[in-house]
Structure formats: structure tokens, C-alpha cells
Amino acid sequence: MMLPLLSRVLVWGIIFGLLTLLSSFFTLIFLTFVFAYLQSSIVDMLTQRMRWLRVPVVILVGTLFLGAIITVSLFLAPQVYQQATGFAKGFFVYTERIDMEVLKLAERYPVLQEAIPELRRPVVPVQATPAVPDWAAAPVANALPVPVAPVTAPTRAFRDSPTSLLLGLLNGGTGKPVDGREGVKAVLDKLTHFSGQAVGILTTFLLALLFAFLIVLDLPHLTASVRDLENTRLRFIYVEAADNIYQFGKVLGHSMQAQFYIACVNTVLTALGVSLLGMSEHVAFLSVLVFLFSFVPVAGVFISSVPICLIALNTGGAHLMLLGIGMIIFIHLVEGYILNPLIYGARLRVNPVIVLIILTVGGKLFNIWGLILGLPVCIYLFGHAIRYRKS
Template sequence: MNESEKLTDNDNSHSLDRTSNIHASSTPLLVEQTWWQRPLIWGVFLVLLFVLREFFLIGFLTFLLCFMIRGVVGVLTRAMRRQRDDHRLDLILTLVVFFLICAAFFGLGRFFVPPLIREGKSLLAQLKDANAEQVQNTLLANTVGKWKFDSLYGTPDDSRYQTALREFQTAGRHGNGLYQEFPKLHSRLEAEFESNYEQTQVLQLRSDTTVAGTPLKQWFLETKAPELFHDKSDYYISRWRAKQASTQKPDELVKLSQSPDFESRRDEQIRQRIWTDVNADPVLLAQLTDQWGRAMSIQAWDNFRSSPQYKTQFKKFYETQFADAANHVPVDYAYFQTLAAAYPKGKPAFTAAVQQHDKTKPESAAHQQFDFESAKKLELGQQWWGTSHTVDWVRDHAAADGPKVLEAGVQRLDEGLGQVVRIPIQVGTALLLAVFMLIEWHGVKSGVAGIRNTRLRRVFDEVAPGIVALGKLMGKSFQGQVLIAFINACLTLLALWLIGVEYKFVLALLVFVFSFIPVVGVILSGFPICLIAILQPGGSLWMAMQVIVAIGIIHLIEGMILSPRIIGKIGHLHPVLVIVILLVAEHFFGMWGLILGVPVAIYLIRVVLLHSPIPGIYEPEPENTSAEVAP
């Protein structure tokens, strides 16, 4: 063996010795570092999520849009057989995909958002006018009352039905059923009318009152400026004194302070100064302009409600509803106005108005049947409610807890409707952030990677792979889940339209949101759908059963066809563990905890704790030990 070969062998042996020493010494060091680093890092991550929970929607939408657009761009680039480092092609494809997504959002928004807002406002108005007793009576009449009525009297062609109807009218009870149903009818029609006409009418009236500058300034000086002055009176008064001291002589300032109208003149000058400050701040001016617009809209709508035009428009709307038998409007407009004037005077006055109307214009057979069935169904339902021992516990708690439950439901619906109104703004913000990030995508990547060359290299090496893996897990999970939720919502919308359930757009939105919640999402979305199917005019247990069957079929389609093909087996947890995670996540993060809790838990359990692979997302590297190195 020559000298060069000996030197080479010596170098290789020394190299192997160094490698073996590094592995032997680094393994315990890594264990010593990572046992506390990972819990600390993910603990800080969860704390940050909790602190920033108010910004989840914009942040989550921005992340999801970036992930989806980058995924589509990658597919297109591979299909074109081009390199991903072609920045010009990458930018062109990104902008094209972004434009198509914006167009899709615009089209969906024009189709879904207006009827969604109208239905939400109508439902909210009805719930605000209702009370727990009315809701309870409607449930009893449309469930137990209807079942007992059908078993006792059958259909209008049945002899038992005809006999009971004649007895009902002979007893002088004509009008009792209509009296019970009239508050719901009146509230529903007004709510639907206002929800249909409010948006267009307000926009028209708002545009009529918009005069350049003057109305906004006058509104600000009369409404907002006094509020701002009151909140920071010491600050504004001190500024005013400093201004006066610099522009006027001391004796003039003393003379001014001794005048009878000193404070009013000072306050007016301060309000004018606040208006000048607002005009100098474009962001604050835009916010105040939006507040002024909403205030003018509310004022315009209130003025419209007290005008003759409102009554004319409502009459047209009512006649349209009366002409459609599916809307369950039993009386014409003139009769409705008579009953509306008599109802506040009490039941005797109402029934007297009904009987007087019968003398001049006898009611049709359909109206008489409606009156009879409404009264008898409620009577049978209340009779069962008061005598059945199977509902003792429910009956005891209904009186005390019913108003609280209804109030909580109205509050949640009001908050949810407010969120729906803000969704276009939040989606627009997310789109804007996403396009800026995507345009500078390579710069963002290089900037983040540059952290590795700083003193934070060790933290970066520990955190970056985990964040990337978590991002891939959440991105792939929700990319598929968005498609599944959209299909579920569309199928539900179609099913509710076929069955005849009202507020189908609001209920379809609930299905879309709750489709992101594993295991319990179908129950959470199904309960309000069944409740509406019972409470709506013409509702019944049979309609609720049809809804349950439809939801079951849609859920089977999701579980057996959509989910396996779209999402696959990215990560599965035991249903009991899922429910525990959802309870904990909802307590700390609310609705977003229900949506994001399971994907985050899957990552923490499988990657952080168990170091288990997630196919296509996280593949842990095999641990090197000194035993693997040749001696």
C-alpha cells in the first residue's frame, strides 16, 4: 500500500470516528433540548391562537386562499411541463387563478347573499316579536295537536270532521283559531315585507339624501363631535386654550372668558376643530362616513315606514302573498286590515269583527276549515301538555327556561346575521392580503428562510418544519372540506326547496358552516332545520321527518362518496376523543375552536407527541444512532 492510500485510509477512519462521536454525543443533547422545546413552542402557539382569535376569519381565509391558489398554480405548471422557478409564468398563473376565484366569489355572493340577508332579517324580526308561550303553543299544535286531530277527525271529507266543524261553529267559537294564529301571521308578513323591500328602499332614500359634504358635516357636528368632546374634554379644552393664547392677547382672552356665552362659543369652536382633525385623517373619515351612511339609512327607513308609500307597497306585497296558496295567508288584504285594528282590543272585539265580516261576506270553506283546525289542534296539544305524565320534567322547566332559551337564540341569530353582513368585507380583505402575499411569494419565502442565518437558527429549525406540516395538514383538510361543505349546502338547499321548508338559504348557510365540525356538525345543523319545519305555517312532524331523511341521505353521500374521494384518510381520531376535543376547543375559542380544533389536535397528537407520519404531509426522518455507524 503506497503512502497516498495510507493517508486516504487514515482520513476515512478519522472521519468515521468523528461521525461516530458526533452521533454519540448529539443524541442525548437533542433529547435534552427537545423535551422542553416542543411543549414550550406549541404552548406559545396555542396562546397566540387564543389571543388572536378575533382575527381568525381573515387570517384563516387568507391562508386558505394562498394554499388553494398555490396548489392550482402548481398543478398548472406541471401540466405545462414548466419549472416552478419560472417567476414570470408563476406570476401570470397566480393572477389568472386569483381573478377566477374573485369572479366565483362575486357570482356566489350575488346569488346567495341577498336572499340570505332577507331571510335572516325576516326570521330575526319574527323571533323578536314572538314569546316563549307562542313558540310552545305552535310546537304543541303542529306536533301532538296535529297527530291527535288527524286521528280523531281525519280529513275534511270525513264525517267526523264535518260533525266537529258544525259543532265548533254552533258553539259560537268561530274566529278563535284565527285569533290564535293572527299574531304570527301579522308578524311574519311584516317581517317578510320589510326584509324584501328594506335594502332597495334604503339605498334609494340614502342616495336621495346624499348632498356633497354638508349632511355629513352637520351629522358629525350634532352627533359624533359632542361624543368625542365628552370623552376627551380635558385634552380638547387644553388645546383650545393653547390655541387662543398663541393667537390672542391675554386681556382679550380674559374678556372672552367673562362673556355669558363663553362655554357655548368655546365648545362650538372645539367641535369645528374636531371636524378639521377628522378631515385630515382619511381612515377615520372613511369610518365616520360609513357610520353616517348607516344612520341616514335607518332614518330614511323609519321615515318610509310612516309614509303612505309604505302602506301602498305593503298592500301589493300582501296581495301577492295571498294569491299564492303555499304562503298560508287565509284572508284578503281588506279583512286583514280590519282584524289588525281589532286584535289589540282583545279576543271579544276580534271575534265580533269576524262575525260582522261573516254577515256581509261569508267566509269560504277553506277559511272556515283553517279557523277550525287551528283552534282544535292547539286545544288538543294543550290538553295533552297539561295531563301527560311523560312530560312532567319538561313542563316544569319550560316556564322558567323557555324565555331564556328564546332570548339566547335571538341573540345568537342577531350576532350571526351581523357576521353575515360583514362577510363580504372580510372576504375582500382576505383576498387583498392573499394577492399581495402571492405576488411577492418568492420574496416572502426567501425572507422567511433568511431567519435560518440569524441567531434564531435553532428555533427556526425546530419550528419551521412543524409549521409547514401543520399548514399542509390544515390546507389539505380544509381545501377538500370547503368543497364538501359547499356540496352539502347546495344539496340541503335543493332538499329544503322540494320539501317546502322556509328560510332555506339561512339553513343552508348553517349546513355549510357546521359541515366543518366533525361528528356533531350534522346534529347541530339538523336541529334548527327540524325546528323550522315544525314551527313554520303548515309545518308538522311529517315535514320534520322528511327533513331528517334528507339530511341522512346527504350525510351518507358525504361519508361514503365525497369524503373518501376528496379528503381521504389524512387523519382520523376516535369519535369520543373528537367530542372531548370539541368541548375543550369550543370553551376557549368558540365557533372557531369547533372548526379548527380537530386538525390542530391531529397534528399535536400524531406529530408532536407520537412522531407518527401523516401520508403526504409529514414523514419523520429515521433517527440516527451511533450503532448505525460502522466501526
């Protein structure tokens, strides 16, 4: 009884130890898996009845993937960088516009000022009138009028604004005002040094694409080689881990493939909607943002919608922002009621509340990887790992 348990612990300890050693290459491994799964699915679909065409089709699909990445890098990346930098630099313009609209709304509905004291207009200080002696009270002929300094309301600092209150709630849930200048400075510094990081990111993408191409090209022989491990001294590792790794890869690949198709449709619809709303100068940045955050279930919708609403508010006021919100709702109704049932199917559909819990815990423990892989890992654990295998 103890020997199988010790063997299982040893096998999974070796696997997780290797993953820990290769943690610096995790992005490359993940992208290689995603590209290989996408290319393999397309190749299998195109060569379903003509297996002898597999090699030419693999070369064609790999060339298309490489061409797409080069096209995006050369034509889209500079526009995204320029528009993202402009968005970050205009942070305080957006916050001031939000404050103005919120304060107007609070003046129109005083009940909001009672509920949120931060929305009250600053009190104008009353200046005490100095006592005037009797000899100075009588008017003097040809005397110049004494200039009186206008009494103005004190300027509302950023720390006292409604936007600062909201940032305080998002920062730690305390509701205390915070100064967002440090956060904006950090974003600007990252964007300033992004040109140096872009080479590394592009290199990782190209390496992942090359490895994926070679894997898909020789996939039948690689599959046979892995199965031959059952007849070697590593049989105990193969028997224990092979089926579990295969099932997890299948769930993860299906999830990433579905999210990729959904992200493409969402990006196209967002680009069309943003252009129709008259914000075409921001279309590249907003479209890429929607594409990237489409891989984060549920929460990605809200994160990618914030810049759209801010830019719409600053461009055309509250009316254009409401139209932008309507566009976002329409796109995600299409996603929820048309794309998800067609692409995901019933197997990978999870209650949104459970998804948010998984994303919250995964993001807190594993940062961005928890957001991307949290849902597929939980689907695998509850759908495959803890269930008895059918005979």
C-alpha cells in the first residue's frame, strides 16, 4: 500500500521540481504549447482525409503564423506603443474629467453628497472684516478704490477628489485617498523602457513559433517515441504521469484555443465599434487591450472596458461613454450567448461566480499566470484528476 503512494509522490515531485527549475522558461514553454496546439488542430482539420498532405500543410500553416506575427510586429506594434503612451500620459486629464462629471452629478442630486461626503463642494472660508476707525470711515475726495481680493473656493487637491477615493477602494479596500501620480510614473517608466523589452518579447514569440513548428512537423514520430517509454526503465513515470499530462494538456489546449477564437472576434467587433464611435485614433491600443484581456475570463471584460470608457468620456462626454458601454455590452452578449456555446461547449462552461473566485485566488497566489491558467487547472482537477477512471 505504501509503495504505490511513495512512487506517486516521487514521480510528481520530480515533475514539479523540473517545472520549478524551468520557471524562467515558463513563458517560452507556454507559448510553444499554445502555438503547437493551435497549429496541430488546424493541420488535423485540413488533412483529415488526406494524411499524405500533412507536411505541406504544416509548412503552410507555420508560414501563415510567422507572417501574422511579423505583420503585427512591423505595422501594429508602433501604433499600439504610441497610443498606449498617450493614454498613460493623459491619466490626470481623464481623472479630472471624471471628477468634473461626478461633481456635476452630485450637485444635481444632493442625496449623493449626503451618502458620500467627499462629493461636497469645499467650503469658502469667511474672511473677518477688520474694524475701521471713525476717522477713516468718511469718504476721501479723489481717493483711489481699494482693491479687494476675490474670495475663491480652495482648490480641490487630487487626494480629495472622487477619483482618489475610488483608487483608494481599489488599492486596498480602505477607501482612503491615495495619490495616483506614483502609479502613473511607474507606468510611464515601463512604457519608456518597453522598446528594450520588445526585442526579448519578439525573440520569445519567434522561438516558441519555431519550436511549435518543429513539434507539429514531427508529431507522429514524437508521439511514438513517448509511448515507447512504457517499455523502458522509466515505465513507472510513464504509467503514473502520461495520462494525467495528456488530459491536462487537452483541457488547457481546448481552453486556450476557444479563448483565442473568442479574442479574435471580440477584437474585430471592438475595432469596428470604436471606429464608429469616432475614436479611431485609439483603435490599435484598445483592440490589442481587448485581445489580451480576452484570455482572462470574466474579469478581463471589466479591465479592458475601463480605458474604452475613459477615452470615450474625455472625447465626447457622458453621452459617448454610455454609447461605449452599450457597445461593450453588445459584444459580450454576442460572446456569452453565441460564441461560448459554439466554441467552448458545455464541458468548459463554469458559473461566473466560481470563475471570479478562482481568478481572485489564482491572481493573488500566482499573479498573471494564476489569471491565465487558474480556470483550466481547476477544470482539470474537478473534471478529471479527482474522479475515478472508467474501466
